[in-house]
Amino acid sequence: MLEVKNLVRTFKSGDRTIKPVNDVSFKLAQGTLASIVGKSGSGKSTLLSLLGALDKPTSGDVLVNGVSLAGMPDSRLTDYRRQGIGFVFQQFNLVPNLSAVDNVMLPMEFAGMRKAARLSRARELLEQVQLDPGKHARRINRLSGGEQQRVAIARAMANSPQLILADEPTGNLDEQTGEHIIELLSSLSRDHNTTILVVTHDRQLANKTDRRFRLQQGRLTEEASPARPAATAPAPAPA
Amino acid sequence: MSVLARSIGNAFRNKVRTAAVVAVLAVAIGLALAMLVANQAVAGKVSELNASVGTVLTVTPAGGQGFEGGGEPLTADQATTAAGVPNVSSVVGATALRLRNAEAAAAQAGAGGPAGQGGPGGQSAATVTTSLTAAVDAGTLGTRNQAATGTTGSPGAATSFSLPITATGVGAEVDTTGKALELTAGSGLGDYSAASSGALLGTTLAEKNGLGVGSAFTIKDQSFTVAGLFDAGTAFGNNALYLTLPTAQTLAELPGELSTLIVTVDSMDHVESAKTALQAALGTDAADVSQGQRNLETAVSSLSSVKSISFIAFVAALATAGLIILLIMVMLVRERRREIGVLKAIGARNRTIGLQFVLEALVLVALGSAAGAAVASFASGGIASALISSNTTTATGAAGAAGQRGIPGGMAPGGFPGAPGGNPLGGAGQLLTSVTASASPGVIGAGIAAVFGVAIIGALVPALLTARIRPIEVLRGE
Numbered sequence: 227m228l229e230v231k232n233l234v235r236t237f238k239s240g241d242r243t244i245k246p247v248n249d250v251s252f253k254l255a256q257g258t259l260a261s262i263v264g265k266s267g268s269g270k271s272t273l274l275s276l277l278g279a280l281d282k283p284t285s286g287d288v289l290v291n292g293v294s295l296a297g298m299p300d301s302r303l304t305d306y307r308r309q310g311i312g313f314v315f316q317q318f319n320l321v322p323n324l325s326a327v328d329n330v331m332l333p334m335e336f337a338g339m340r341k342a343a344r345l346s347r348a349r350e351l352l353e354q355v356q357l358d359p360g361k362h363a364r365r366i367n368r369l370s371g372g373e374q375q376r377v378a379i380a381r382a383m384a385n386s387p388q389l390i391l392a393d394e395p396t397g398n399l400d401e402q403t404g405e406h407i408i409e410l411l412s413s414l415s416r417d418h419n420t421t422i423l424v425v426t427h428d429r430q431l432a433n434k435t436d437r438r439f440r441l442q443q444g445r446l447t448e449e450a451s452p453a454r455p456a457a458t459a460p461a462p463a464p465a
Numbered sequence: 466m467s468v469l470a471r472s473i474g475n476a477f478r479n480k481v482r483t484a485a486v487v488a489v490l491a492v493a494i495g496l497a498l499a500m501l502v503a504n505q506a507v508a509g510k511v512s513e514l515n516a517s518v519g520t521v522l523t524v525t526p527a528g529g530q531g532f533e534g535g536g537e538p539l540t541a542d543q544a545t546t547a548a549g550v551p552n553v554s555s556v557v558g559a560t561a562l563r564l565r566n567a568e569a570a571a572a573q574a575g576a577g578g579p580a581g582q583g584g585p586g587g588q589s590a591a592t593v594t595t596s597l598t599a600a601v602d603a604g605t606l607g608t609r610n611q612a613a614t615g616t617t618g619s620p621g622a623a624t625s626f627s628l629p630i631t632a633t634g635v636g637a638e639v640d641t642t643g644k645a646l647e648l649t650a651g652s653g654l655g656d657y658s659a660a661s662s663g664a665l666l667g668t669t670l671a672e673k674n675g676l677g678v679g680s681a682f683t684i685k686d687q688s689f690t691v692a693g694l695f696d697a698g699t700a701f702g703n704n705a706l707y708l709t710l711p712t713a714q715t716l717a718e719l720p721g722e723l724s725t726l727i728v729t730v731d732s733m734d735h736v737e738s739a740k741t742a743l744q745a746a747l748g749t750d751a752a753d754v755s756q757g758q759r760n761l762e763t764a765v766s767s768l769s770s771v772k773s774i775s776f777i778a779f780v781a782a783l784a785t786a787g788l789i790i791l792l793i794m795v796m797l798v799r800e801r802r803r804e805i806g807v808l809k810a811i812g813a814r815n816r817t818i819g820l821q822f823v824l825e826a827l828v829l830v831a832l833g834s835a836a837g838a839a840v841a842s843f844a845s846g847g848i849a850s851a852l853i854s855s856n857t858t859t860a861t862g863a864a865g866a867a868g869q870r871g872i873p874g875g876m877a878p879g880g881f882p883g884a885p886g887g888n889p890l891g892g893a894g895q896l897l898t899s900v901t902a903s904a905s906p907g908v909i910g911a912g913i914a915a916v917f918g919v920a921i922i923g924a925l926v927p928a929l930l931t932a933r934i935r936p937i938e939v940l941r942g943e
């Protein structure tokens with residue numbers, strides 16, 4: 227269960243303050259597949275990094291299963307990032323001189339998993355994201371953008387987190403591969419009760435999610451989902 | 466892939482830079498090790514000089530060293546007394562004779578008067594005839610001294626003399642400075658407290674007279690055999706021969722009398738107190754106690770300054786190595802800020818990130834140290850001998866001034882490690898033995914620990930500082 231309460235993030239640029247996240251509140255039940263759409267620069271990535279404990283909000287709080295991130299010391303936040311979430315970055319952020327498998331194994335290594343177990347799980351995940359087995363041992367900087375994106379998705383799933391935050395996970399993929407990834411994510415939420423929040427420009431993807439949000443000038447509104455009626459969603463924050 | 470494997474991989478990520486870093490580290494660490502070896506070599510040389518010369522006291526009959534002519538001769542009883550003084554480790558009695566061959570004696574007699582007691586500054590010594598010819602011709606000083614030995618005879622007649630040969634009867638196989646005789650051929654005289662027809666000859670004296678081990682010659686019409694040859698390192702020192710003590714006493718017709726006691730003190734620190742105690746034990750009216758080789762103190766002190774300079778160079782080179790690794794690690798961490806952000810974002814603990822960079826630094830330092838040791842095993846021999854040979858000139862110069870008591874010239878036995886031209890393996894082995902067998906493994910340990918410590922700090926501090934920043938800020942970059 228993910229609960230966001232009056233979240234605000236402001237940046238100062240010169241004498242102007244911008245608010246890419248302005249009083250955002252919502253709740254997601256465990257196992258929900260949700261999407262956020264919005265124009266470029268509307269604050270989607272900023273919101274996601276707050277939820278992923280990569281950034282600290284100016285005000286407001288994020289509660290994960292009732293536990294507040296606001297008061298957490300750095301070491302607990304690290305534990306949360308390692309065990310609680312999987313993050314797919316818009317820029318992938320893989321370690322360039324390591325192979326695809328090594329990158330996927332990293333979070334498992336940090337979690338103390340044994341090497342043999344790490345390796346077999348990493349291979350399995352790379353197969354799930356349909357990375358050509360011949361490229362598993364290839365270094366990241368020798369992979370295409372779409373291949374890197376799929377490695378990033380596999381890495382996010384490595385420690386079987388309760389929450390996956392994915393920033394445009396299909397942005398670099400062809401339609402067919404994109405659809406496969408969407409299938410993968412929805413089966414994850416369905417079968418493994420993983421909460422998944424996807425930022426996307428892809429209408430098709432958004433339409434397949436349980437709940438759809440729109441971010442506009444820092445404010446979040448929920449749209450009626452064709453997959454599930456909007457009535458189950460909490461009232462959107464007043465505009 | 467473990468943290469260690471990742472660190473090793475990262476150390477070789479930029480191979481050109483890694484090679485450059487390792488090369489620079491190798492030079493600095495190699496220089497540090499070479500300086501340490503040089504330091505130990507000089508220290509060894511200093512203690513050898515001190516041991517050979519600094520701990521020897523010479524006892525002569527009172528007044529015997531001056532022009533006064535001296536009092537009572539020394540006896541075996543006094544040797545026993547001297548041996549009982551605290552910190553005295555050995556006492557060797559010696560009786561000196563001057564040997565002249567018939568022609569030299571005739572020339573001297575022609576110059577006027579019988580051959581008298583000792584030259585200026587000389588000790589009382591009986592003069593006897595020999596079949597040997599001196600290997601050294603008298604220079605200006607010698608001629609003047611020899612002329613003065615006679616009476617106030619006609620100066621015109623005294624034009625050229627050869628120096629007398631010094632024969633010393635010793636109670637052990639040591640020279641007049643208390644240093645063990647360095648035999649270059651043959652063997653010693655066995656029991657030095659018994660009469661013997663064997664003699665040890667200086668190399669130049671033997672050469673001059675065409676003698677080798679087993680050859681015969683005469684002193685006072687008695688026949689002697691050359692038992693061995695020694696090299697004292699100086700022309701004057703080699704124009705001498707050694708007999709057993711009783712033999713010399715018999716030849717001098719002074720049984721039981723000693724012209725000198727060579728007293729060795731157990732350590733440099735006890736020399737002053739032992740000298741005072743010895744003087745008190747023997748009485749000021751009976752004996753003079755002197756410390757030989759004041760001249761050598763100059764040599765020792767200049768060597769000591771080389772020793773401290775090489776130690777400073779060791780510390781400086783080590784500090785350079787530390788600085789290099791510090792700067793490199795700070796640079797590496799800065800360059801990989803984003804990667805630290807990534808690791809942190811996917812849940813790496815600060816200690817994991819710190820460990821990864823520390824291991825990477827250690828890989829670089831270990832490679833640098835290994836290459837540095839190789840550099841040192843080639844360089845240290847050259848450096849050490851260069852440092853000391855420029856000083857050996859001083860040392861042998863001083864020894865030359867000290868006349869025949871001088872230390873043997875040239876390199877000390879047990880010399881310097883990794884002599885140039887030696888094979889690299891031998892060099893490394895010698896480096897290892899010389900460095901580890903040296904008196905201060907603590908210094909090496911501390912030095913290496915310091916470099917590793919600096920490397921650890923240089924990696925850990927910037928890595929942890931970066932890891933503490935919110936991941937998003939690091940990921941976004943500057």
Ligand SMILES: Nc1ncnc2c1ncn2[C@@H]1O[C@H](COP(=O)(O)OP(=O)(O)OP(=O)(O)O)[C@@H](O)[C@H]1O
Nearest residue numbers: 237238239246265266267268269270271272273316
């Ligand atoms: N560290 C920062 N300092 C100042 N402004 C920032 C910072 N980070 C983001 N912004 C601004 O906040 C706004 C939102 O940025 P964000 O990256 O969240 O947009 P986005 O919705 O993810 O856009 P896109 O769809 O293009 O990825 C942008 O106008 C951006 O310029």
Ligand SMILES: [Mg+2]
Nearest residue numbers: 270271316393
């Ligand atoms: Mg974005």
